Amino acid sequence: MGIKLRKEDVDNLIRSISPKVKVFAPKVFEGKGRFSETDMIRYGEIKDLSEIVFDKKSDFSSKEIITPITQTLFFFTEDEFKEAKGEDFTPVIILRSCDMHAIKRFDDIYLRNGFEDIYYKRVREKAKFIVIGCPNSFENCFCVSMGTNETDSYDAYLKVDEDFVYLDVKDKDIEEAVSSLQKMDCEVMPEFVKENTIKVDIPENIDxxxxxxxxxxxxxxxxxxxxxxxxxxxxxTCYTMQDIFYKDNKNAGERRRVWASCQxxxxxxxxxxxxxxxxxxxxxxxxxxxxxxxxxxxxxxxxxxxxxxxxxxxxxxxxxxxxxxxxxxxxxxxxxxx
Structure with a gap:
């Protein structure tokens, strides 16, 4: 069972809860593409559901919201250091099934790998994840072969159809947030892709x-x-460390965690x-x-x-x-x- 809401009401809700709650989704960044005068689709804060790109795959994943490309861990001087404050807002991330499965991998690496990464944990504990469907496969996708084309591990499922929003809500905070909106009970079935053009065959005898x-x-x-x-x-998830020293005091600075690449x-x-x-x-x-x-x-x-x-x-x-x-x-x- 799900609920049907007016898109206008949900847009007003998104704007009213900011900046305590920020909603991130795949959106168009005009002129930011790899070539001149081209656009890029990546995750950014939205104020309106119409900003979400539903019919194209984002160029980047949602990981840059929970693990920023550059992240200050702590500040230091000659005598002491101070941990950097985390973001004081709750991130609500709208993403697809494959990226929701990727969050599970991040949890393995940052929370269940023999230690808990405090910088990841404090974001992860606050974050809410809203899944959007993939009725059709995009170019180069092979999620069906990897078993990541479907998921039920979400706080809510979202579908936007013209002037209405359809939600399957599992999280009590999201349920409470929409409780005051005019709504109607209805059946909401997540739409997940069932077949990709590209398929992979992973042999079991690899060593x-x-x-x-x-x-x-x-x-x-x-x-x-x-x-x-x-x-x-x-x-x-690989990263490297950088110590940045300030020009006005070379004995003071900050340590940053920065994305790295094994390639x-x-x-x-x-x-x-x-x-x-x-x-x-x-x-x-x-x-x-x-x-x-x-x-x-x-x-x-x-x-x-x-x-x-x-x-x-x-x-x-x-x-x-x-x-x-x-x-x-x-x-x-x-x-x-x-």
Whole structure:
């Protein structure tokens, strides 16, 4: 059972609860695309449901809302340090099923991986997640193969149809927020994509012998190590630390956590200049195996959610599902060579 609301009332509600509550959703950023005079779709604060882009896939995922690209952790002087204050608003994030599954991966890494990351935890505990449907598959998506095309782990499900909003609400805070609005009970069934054009076949017999396959040589030639695939990926969580020293006092500054990428040069550089996985093919091997092998061994399901953003963004047209679909042949290769 769900509820039907007037869109005008919901828009007024969104505007009235700001700035204590901020609503984020995929929206158009005019002129911010990769090429001149092109637009970009990414997550940003909205004041009106009409700002949400429902019919196109966002270029970036919702992860930049809960784990910002650059985040100050603490400030320091010669004698002391002070933890940076967290955001004092509640984020409400409107996202698709694949990105909701990505939040589960973030929880694994930041909350259930032997420690709790306090910076992530304080945002995660406040955040509300509202899922929107995908009646049709977008280009390069393969979420059905990854089992992330559907979810019931949401605080609310949202559908906007002309002047009306349909909600399936599970969270008591959201239920309370809309309680004063004029509404009507109705049936609300989430719309999730059932089939993608692109499919992947992940063999069950993958093991570390696949490191010796010649399939990775192709990516040494093609990949330019730009790292774009990592930055748009909803499940990539790697970061580096930067200490910023102020010009007016070089003994004072702040420590920041900044997104990093396992695909770029220098990511694995150690003291003395030694670098692991220097060939770009080795970097690609690490990424692919982490998404569909290493992570599953630890958590029981694949890290990749099949959103296809890595394929959308790659300037060399390297395909993640294409690489995954080569794994079976690669295992046959290394097995026959033994």
């Amino acid at each position: 570390t012998r696949i490191f010796k396959s010649t399939m990775w040589n192709e990516y040494t030639e093609r990949c330019i190590a730009c790292g774009r695939c990592n930055f748009v990926c909803p499940t990539c 770029v040069q220098g990511y694995t550089t150690m003291a003395g200049g030694h670098e692991f996985r220097k060939p770009n093919g080795d970097k690609m091997r690490f990424k692919v195996m982490h998404k569909v092998y290493d992570y599953k061994k630890r958590w029981g399901y694949h890290m990749c959610t099949g959103c296809g953003r890595c394929d959308d963004i790659c300037p060399q047209y390297i395909s993640m599902p294409g690489a995954v679909n080569k794994l079976r042949k690669a295992m046959d290769e290394v097995t026959s060579n033994e």
